[in-house]
Amino acid sequence: MTLARNLILAVALVTLLGGLWVAAESPPWWRLMLAIGVAAATHLLRQRLRVGPAVFYLAWGEAALVISLFLVPAGWVPLAVLCGAMVAVAGRALHFRRRPPETVPEVAGVLTIAAGVGSLIAVSISDPYASGLSGPVALGLVLAALGYVVTVTGLAHLMLRLRRGVSAGLLLRRTLVYKLTMLLGSLAVALPVAALARAEWRWLLVLPLALWLLHWSYTYRIRSRERRRMWARLAAATRSLNLSDEAAVAAAGARGALEVFAVGRAEVQLSRGTAGAQAWVADTRGVRPRDALPDPETRVCTAVPLLAAGQEVGVLRIYFPEQAGPGNGEYTALRVYADALAAALQDTATHEELHRLLERSVYDAQHDRLTGLLNRAALLARGETAVQLSPHGSPVALLLVDVDHFREINDTLGHAAGDQVLTVTAARMREHAQPGELLGRLGGDEFALLVPVPGRAALSEVQQSAVERGRELVRRLAAEADINGVTVAVESSVGVVVAPAGTADMAELLRRADAAVRQAKQGGGTVGWYDPRQDASSPDRPALLAELRAALDRNDELVLALQPVIELATGAPIGVEALARWRHPQRGLLPPAEFLRAVENSDLLGLFTEYVIDRALAVAAQWARRGSPLPVAVNLSARSLLDTRLPRVVSALLRKHRLPGRLLVVEITETVITSEQPGVLEALRNVRALGVRLSVDDFGTGYASLTLLTQVPLDEVKLDGEFVARAAESVEAAAIVRTTVELGREIGIRVVAEGVETEPQRTLLTRLGCTAGQGFHLAAPTGAEQIGELLRSLSAGAKRQRSSPAQTA
Structure with a gap:
């Protein structure tokens, strides 16, 4: 940035001194003062254009260039434009009682270079100072003004890019659109005034009034156009907030604020969240959580609370690139956008709360509160689906675990100890279960483990493997556990049933496993397997x-x-x-x-x-x-x-x-x-x-x-x-x-x-x-x-009920 700035100042100095060196004659002092005055008047009338983090000022400098080329030799025009611009800067600083901005030297250099380019173009066709207004002179002045506009705009945007590190493409396009329109107005005023002032210099007094009227007409047009653009983008940004995730809404809100208000930085900070207050920041580099960004630049921040149902759900902060905050129209749009963003955040919070509540309610309805395992209804439902979706004929094994002497534990150690025994049993069975298997508590002291077996393994092999797993479960559960300070070994009995998928539903498998548990206890063992010859209640399907x-x-x-x-x-x-x-x-x-x-x-x-x-x-x-x-x-x-x-x-x-x-x-x-x-x-x-x-x-x-x-x-x-x-x-x-x-x-x-x-x-x-x-x-x-007949009766009753309020009235 420093190198580019010094280079511009050096070129400006060469332009200034070179113009004075090659000038054929010195102008009368009063003509030079008039040219400086005209330049000062045109630079006092300026329009602010804000895009992203940059502010660009549109002045009527090309009008001052045209008038100055008639008043002084072309070599003196850069000096007149420079002095007039500095007079305007000083006057504005005294009026607003503010220090001039730090960019004054480079702006002065850009204006000097542009005035030199315009003067060179004009005299290369025909010198207005020497010959007055003619066809070739008019053409030269038009081209000179165009060269001035292109030079000023291009160099100014180059300096903005180097100073702020932002892409100037959008700002350059929008500035040229407005500036070329201003060029037409400047020429329409400056050329007639210059022609008249050639004969009588007092006609120059018309120029400030004409430019002032043109300036306010043009200012109104620019503001109206920018306001329409802002409201159109506000509508689009509001539609983009229709998201279901709170973080996504906050990120979209920050991005939308960046586009709507044409600033370089916007921030949405939430007042709530699972990890405390959170913020999303949008700038020219994109949208990201604030923690991932460096500290914000020192700029004016306009903060608007995001209120929903009387509660503050967050804060919207807009970082404007200069000391002035938003105008009246912008503040209204800011309030409207903040309300829309707050409503969107509230909607996502309500939706997420409903989602969590229903998930919790459904989870509680499907799981055993003591052990966290599936309850009987959920195990039956999931098990039935697993059985139905297993390939027809593939083996399915069910292990039913019954805790022995559970009533004695309750009677001697208390129900709290019984609950601990069930919790320990569930934890050990959960460690034993493998992925894809279903584990649940049926109620009381009974647990079940459903084991779908992939492939077409022989039933006898699967049954032998299931029996071995039953014995392993008995050994695991029998390991000593500390229950209310008492060392307890949990004894259990396991019933095993194996059947091809498609031959028995989940309820039937549980019935058979229960019969296997009874057979194990009656035989004096710990693991029993289902024997249909000993099951008198097997249905005839x-x-x-x-x-x-x-x-x-x-x-x-x-x-x-x-x-x-x-x-x-x-x-x-x-x-x-x-x-x-x-x-x-x-x-x-x-x-x-x-x-x-x-x-x-x-x-x-x-x-x-x-x-x-x-x-x-x-x-x-x-x-x-x-x-x-x-x-x-x-x-x-x-x-x-x-x-x-x-x-x-x-x-x-x-x-x-x-x-x-x-x-x-x-x-x-x-x-x-x-x-x-x-x-x-x-x-x-x-x-x-x-x-x-x-x-x-x-x-x-x-x-x-x-x-x-x-x-x-x-x-x-x-x-x-x-x-x-x-x-x-x-x-x-x-x-x-x-x-x-x-x-x-x-x-x-x-x-x-x-x-x-x-x-x-x-x-x-x-x-x-x-x-x-x-x-x-x-x-x-x-x-x-x-x-x-039933449907007709119901429809007739509904029709009477709908019409009854009107009849009563």
Whole structure:
């Protein structure tokens, strides 16, 4: 910077002395004073232009150049321009009572060089001082003024780049746009005045008045244009704040402030955060946390508090490049932008708090509070998905651990000691479990470990390995532990069961493992394995599957029970769920619990799924033809989604019944969404691409995290009826309902409450913000023959309820 500055001063000195040396004659003193006065007047009228960390002043110096070329010889023009500019600097310093800026020497050098360039261009065509105004002189003056503008602008921006280290490209383009327009105004005023002053010097008195009028007209235009640009950028910056992460909003806020207010540095500091106050700074090098930046330069900082709901969530700081702060228009924009930024930060904080609360509530609902392991419901749900998604026929092992003499520990050492025993047992089993295995506490003193076995290992080998692991668990648990100051050895019994995937569900595996524990205790050992010959309660499933195959062929035994989904406020039906029932010739009407497990673990699943979707769409098609289309929901299992034929089957059935995809809702469980099978998510996306809606059933009872739910665009979540039943008595259940509803509203997903059995439950759900429900109190499941009449009755009741306020009024 010093070298460049000295070089400019040296060139300016050579220009000044060289012009005086080559001048043919000295002008009269009064002409020189007039030229200096004109230059001073034109430099007193200037317009400030701020871009980034730099401020550029636009003056009417080219007008002074044109007039000076008429008043004094060309060699004396640089001296007149220099003296006039310095008079203007001194006058401004005295008026505002401020020290002149430190850049005065280099600015003086730039003006001197530019005046010399302009004078040289003018006299190379025709000397105005000697010949007066003519065509060649006018052309020379236009080119001289243009050379002056280009030289001043180029050298000034070069000095700004060297002094502040910022790119001057944007500032150079914007300055030239404004400066070239000023050039036209300067020539339009200066050329006529110069021609008249040639005959009578008093015409020069018109120049300040004309320039003053032109200056304020042009100033208004520049300010209006800059104000429009600022508000346009404010709108764009405000839109960019629509983010879900607080740190991202703060970074976008700092970047937006940098662009909106055309400054070199802006900062957003948060008043809260997990790691205390945090700040993001934007400057010409980008946006980054403040800790990664050096200390800010000494500049005026305008700080605006970010207020949301009466609380300060942070501070917005704008670092202006000169002593003056923002103008009236800028301060208004700054306040508007600060309010938008505060609202965006508050929205992200609220969303994150809802997310954390619901995650915590769902976690608590799925985990045992004492040990932190999965509870019985979550273990059953996750285990069922793991069993269903295992390759058909691959071995699955389940180890059931029962702590022996646990009641004696409670009776002799107290319940606190019993809790410690359970905690120690859980910790040792957690150390024993391997990745991919599921560990949970079933309740009381029972623990379970599910071990899926990849590949096609022989069942006998897997059983032998599982028995060895059971014995290892017994040895680990038997290690001495300090329980309330008493050394205790935890004795346990382990039941082992191994079965091919697809032959038994999770509930059946637990039943068999429990039988194995009893066999171990009855035999006097610590580890027992399941022996079907000693299990008198083993169900007879092959006969049931054969009968079901025949029922699918006959097409009259498997029927649908249809249950409406109701709008809680009005009672209007907004959808229908299709529930499969089996009219068994000998056993009567069978609910799904008595045959669906067998279907899901058999090769009949594909045919059964297609049959149910076909029957459900047939009913929906009838409603559509009558002018009352309603979506119908069908439950699908994880294995159904792994069937590569499923998207083609759904597409074909929609075409068969001439229905749009939006009239079919596919209901899945949380465990299906979060399964590690890549084919599941792909199948859901393929089905979703048909326009079919996706719904998550029994929400809150599985083990899904909210982050994983975003992997598939969902339309609906159905809150499990257990939370609905407990919401009136349990703060935790009510919190889950409320936060689920609020989160659903935030991300555009409808929340349906299942199991609404009483009017108080309906009232409470409405108060908690839930808009839709399903349950016997609202509408019981009914057959396809009666569902039309039920829907018409519900719609009529809703219509009466909507019109009743108007009638009362």
